[in-house]
């Protein structure tokens with residue numbers, strides 16, 4: 001059977017690290033015939049545009065999304081700046097790949113989700129880890145009942161403090177930035193994907209703020225439990241305030257999934273490949289030049305080799321471009337799943353703040369009242 005691919009005119013809003021990675025992958029994709037970039041920083045836009053050979057560059061995402069060539073959009077702005085470009089892409093009526101989270105408040109996320117669902121547009125969210133073979137294999141084992149009925153899931157995510165510092169420095173409202181909302185959401189998405197048939201009903205959590213609290217009014221770590229209607233428990237924690245010398249570039253994760261007839265454990269700490277060097281490396285996520293030991297593979301988008309990004313974000317981008325060009329289904333997270341993930345991470349933060357259990361689903365008004 002021969003499928004004919006639709007040609008894609010791709011708008012990329014936000015040409016930072018992720019916009020560049022995805023743009024470079026898109027520039028090599030056979031269905032992409034036009035790429036436009038909107039980047040607030042004119043210098044950065046010009047540099048990225050030249051690197052990927054963009055056809056159009058502007059600092060105004062609305063101008064980009066008005067261009068007649070545009071048939072699909074990637075929204076890769078900073079976490080707290082997704083809403084306006086998503087709304088503009090919805091108005092334009094194009095399929096979207098949106099970076100996580102959908103928004104940084106639950107009310108905004110609900111508004112964005114409603115707009116996407118009412119428009120019936122195909123919008124997926126960048127939960128990039130779903131494109132790694134290990135998580136796909138885990139999902140398949142749970143989905144095909146190899147473990148029986150899953151009763152307990154546990155995840156431990158460790159990160160050095162570089163991403164946290166970067167996030168707190170970029171925001172003027174530290175209360176919307178937390179380890180759960182920004183980074184814990186990736187581990188949570190993988191585990192909730194495996195628990196897809198179950199309904200979360202209650203959450204309990206505690207947080208610690210001894211390192212990032214005094215510096216940025218930030219949170220170091222959150223540990224919690226999500227309880228499901230059938231008695232299943234998901235026990236999770238994230239700490240993004242480890243010393244800068246912790247060798248994970250970004251994410252280092254361990255997951256256990258226990259069922260009534262089987263168990264699956266996944267070591268995703270990346271300590272299987274350790275690089276130690278005498279000079280700081282420029283590739284990957286390494287804004288601090290004192291980091292000389294690295295768990296290779298722990299930078300979530302992937303690794304550069306022969307001038308190209310290899311790994312999950314490259315595979316996810318190609319998969320999304322194929323989805324748009326060929327109308328193929330993919331395992332990407334839907335906007336509804338991204339909203340659910342934000343709701344759970346916000347409920348964990350609220351429970352930790354109140355030191356009390358929170359009943360699910362968390363209502364956006366309750367988040368507003370708590371703030």
Ligand SMILES: NC(=O)c1ccc[n+]([C@@H]2O[C@H](COP(=O)([O-])OP(=O)(O)OC[C@H]3O[C@@H](n4cnc5c(N)ncnc54)[C@H](O)[C@@H]3O)[C@@H](O)[C@H]2O)c1
Pocket residue numbers: 013014015016017018019038039040041044059060061076077078079081085099100101126127128129300301
């Ligand atoms: N899926 C993953 O594994 C993964 C990995 C890293 C980051 N992310 C997510 O990707 C997003 C971007 O992260 P990043 O690391 O590339 O950040 P970044 O700061 O490097 O890039 C964001 C860029 O967006 C630009 N921008 C902001 N608002 C804009 C607007 N309205 N119009 C045009 N440009 C605008 C900024 O100037 C900046 O250059 C975040 O949501 C982040 O959480 C996802």
